[in-house]
Amino acid sequence: MLLPLLLAIEFGENDADLVKRLQRRDPRAMAELYNRYGRLVYALILRVVRDGGIAEDLVQETFLRVWNRVQGFDGEKGCLAPWLLAVARNRAIDYLRSAAGHMRNAVEVSDTEHPAGFADMEKDLLNSDKVRRVRVALEKLSQNQRAVIELAYFEGLSQAEMAERLKQPLGTVKTWVRTALRSLRDELGTAVTA
C-alpha cells in the first residue's frame, strides 16, 4: 500500500523544480504537491488525531501553510518531504493541545517548521528502504521505549507529561527516551547520513 507513494516520491519530478513552480504560483504545482505527498501527510495527521474529518481539515491547513510559506523555502538546498511532515505534525499536535485546553507552543512550532531548518537534507530521505528500516528499528525497541517515542512524536507530549501519563518517575521516562533515541540513531545513523 505504501509502494505507490514511495515510487512517486522516488521517481517523480525533482523537488527543487516543484518548489520553483510553487514559488511561481504555477496553478498545477499544488496538484503535483498533493499527488506526491498528500497520502503521506494524511497518514501522519490521521495517526495523530485519529479522526478522519479532523484529519482532512488539518491536511488542508497544512498545504495552505506550505503554499503560504514556500517563498521562504530554498528548493535547491531544502527537502520538501521532511518540511511537509514537520508542518503536518505541528498542525496535528497543535490541534490535540487546543482540544485538550492547553496553550499552543508557539516558539516550539515556529522553530521546528521553519523552512531554513530543512536545508541540505538528503534528497531521497523518505525512500522505501529507509522507511522500512525505521519501522524495523522501532519494532526492536522495548515496549516502553517505543511508547515514549510515539507519545513524543505523535502526541507531542513533553517528558514530564509522559511521566504523568505513564505513571512513571520522570527520570525513568528520560532514560527510556534517551535510550530509544540512541538505539534509533545507531540503527539508522548510516541510513540518515548516507
Next chain:
Amino acid sequence: MTCDELLDYYELYALGLAEDPEWSEIRAHLARNCPTCIPGVRSARELISLIGAAAPAVEPPSRLRDRVLAIPGGQKASRWNWSPVWAVVAACALIATVIFSVRAHRASAELAQAGVELGRVQAESASQSRELARLNEAFAILNQPDARQVVFGGATPQPPRGRVFLDPKRGVLLLASNLPPAPAGKIYEMWVIPKGGKPVPAGLFQSTPDGTALHVLPGAVNVASTAAVAVTLEQASGATVPNLPPVLAAAL
C-alpha cells in the same frame, strides 16, 4: 556548553523534548552557524522525519484532493490569475458586438446585451477580488503564532465542529465543517461575546454545499476580554440580537 556536550541532545531537540539549558544552547549554536551543531541537528531532524513517514499508510478520501486544490494557486483557484484575461476577452467581445450590430442595424439591442455581459464579468471579477482579500485576511490570522485557538465540537461526532482563531491585531477567523448551508432566506451570523457583555455582531456568512465555512472578522479584537465566539442562524438581513440557541459556540 561545548558541541561535544550537546551531541546527545540533537535528537531530543529535533523531537521537541530538549529542555534548558541544552535547548537554549543548541539554539545559540545554530544561530551562530556552528559547523558541528548545524549538521548534527539536521541529521537528527532527518531521523525524526523518518518516524513520521513510518505512520501506517492510509488512503485519503478523494474529496480531500479537491479541498487542497481549492487553496489559492491550486487548479480551482487559478481563475484568479485569469480574471484580467476574461476582462480583455469580454472587452473584445463588446467591440465585436458593436461592429456587428451596426452592420446589422441592431446596434442598440446588441450593445445592451454586451453591456449586461460585461457587467456580469466585472461583477464576477469584483466578487473574486473580495474572496481573495478574505482569504488573505484568513491566512494572516492563521500565520500568527500568538493567535489564540479554540476548538469547538471536537468532543461530539455530530456537526458542526471546527476552530476559532483570535489574533489581537488581525481579528477573528472561524473555520467550520459539517455546517450545512443555511435554509432559504436564512444566513449564519457570527458573534463575539465579551465577558459580562452583550454579544456583538461579527458578520454574516454562508457555508458551502459540502458543509465547510470560513469567516473572517478583520480588525483588532480584545482577546483577553472575550468570553466566547458563537454562530447563530438568522434572517437573511442579519440581526442585532442573536437568535438563540446558537448553532455553535466556542468558549475561550
